[in-house]
Amino acid sequence: MSVEAFLRELRAELDDAGLRGSFLVRDLHSGTELGIEPDLAFPTASLVKVPLAIATIDRIRRGELDGAERLVVQPGRSTVRGPVGLSKFRHPAEIAIDDLLYLSTSMSDNTAADMLFELTPPAEVAAALRSFGLNGITVRHTMRDLVETPAERFDPADVHLAHSLAIGAGTAGRGHSVAQLDVTRANSGSARSFVDLLQALWAPSAIPAEVAERVRALMGENVLRHRLAPDFTSDASKWSSKTGTLLNLRHEAGVVEHADGQTFGIAVLTESRVPAISQPGAEALMAQVARRLRDHLRSPC
Numbered sequence: 001m002s003v004e005a006f007l008r009e010l011r012a013e014l015d016d017a018g019l020r021g022s023f024l025v026r027d028l029h030s031g032t033e034l035g036i037e038p039d040l041a042f043p044t045a046s047l048v049k050v051p052l053a054i055a056t057i058d059r060i061r062r063g064e065l066d067g068a069e070r071l072v073v074q075p076g077r078s079t080v081r082g083p084v085g086l087s088k089f090r091h092p093a094e095i096a097i098d099d100l101l102y103l104s105t106s107m108s109d110n111t112a113a114d115m116l117f118e119l120t121p122p123a124e125v126a127a128a129l130r131s132f133g134l135n136g137i138t139v140r141h142t143m144r145d146l147v148e149t150p151a152e153r154f155d156p157a158d159v160h161l162a163h164s165l166a167i168g169a170g171t172a173g174r175g176h177s178v179a180q181l182d183v184t185r186a187n188s189g190s191a192r193s194f195v196d197l198l199q200a201l202w203a204p205s206a207i208p209a210e211v212a213e214r215v216r217a218l219m220g221e222n223v224l225r226h227r228l229a230p231d232f233t234s235d236a237s238k239w240s241s242k243t244g245t246l247l248n249l250r251h252e253a254g255v256v257e258h259a260d261g262q263t264f265g266i267a268v269l270t271e272s273r274v275p276a277i278s279q280p281g282a283e284a285l286m287a288q289v290a291r292r293l294r295d296h297l298r299s300p301c
Contacts, residue, residue: 010292
């Protein structure tokens, strides 16, 4: 099967499942890559926490922040309800900046991320990316801005209505009446821009080695492993990643390191046309398409 026919088949499978996405898999050693609409921009949701971690850790490296400094977390300051993390705390607590990095990056805790954004605002995070030669990712707002969507205005039984709005209110130019889904107003990026970011973290780059090493470790400790991880984790490989989820958006960007030395950067950003909160079939298909792209690069036919 030709590469063109192979990609058409994958696009058809995604379309049949109600998915459109930006996919890219790159061999981080050779630079060989294969993708589906790799330059299509999406709002990035919690993927922004990786740039936030890079900027924060670099400020610690330069002595502008002290990773051991403790900040007070007050109950009720949570930016969004959630099943884990600081949104569940019932009493004041002191948490070090280093530990907020773990909560934000490895557990995707929005409150921890916003405490870090108070130290390093979005414009400074964006400037840090540019200083490292990474220009394809925009950082415009905090997590508090991200989560104030129509979904928060509906009762739990009616949240599917917010998903219907998310699906139907977009424009051909990637604009949207929901600000968090408008690529011209939201934090945004493409599969290519996130694979470029992964390349900079896993290979020698302008990002200082100690910063890259710490971010790799945080991504390796990611506890959210229901999306791409089942297809890339084994006794002979290591999967390090960050997920992002908002309304009908489901993303993940990560690196699989194989025991034979092969290393692939993988980014998958998708939007669904199905107005449902839980879509395990979509999660599984995202991983299957990414794995098949990786397999084609490992053994091209």
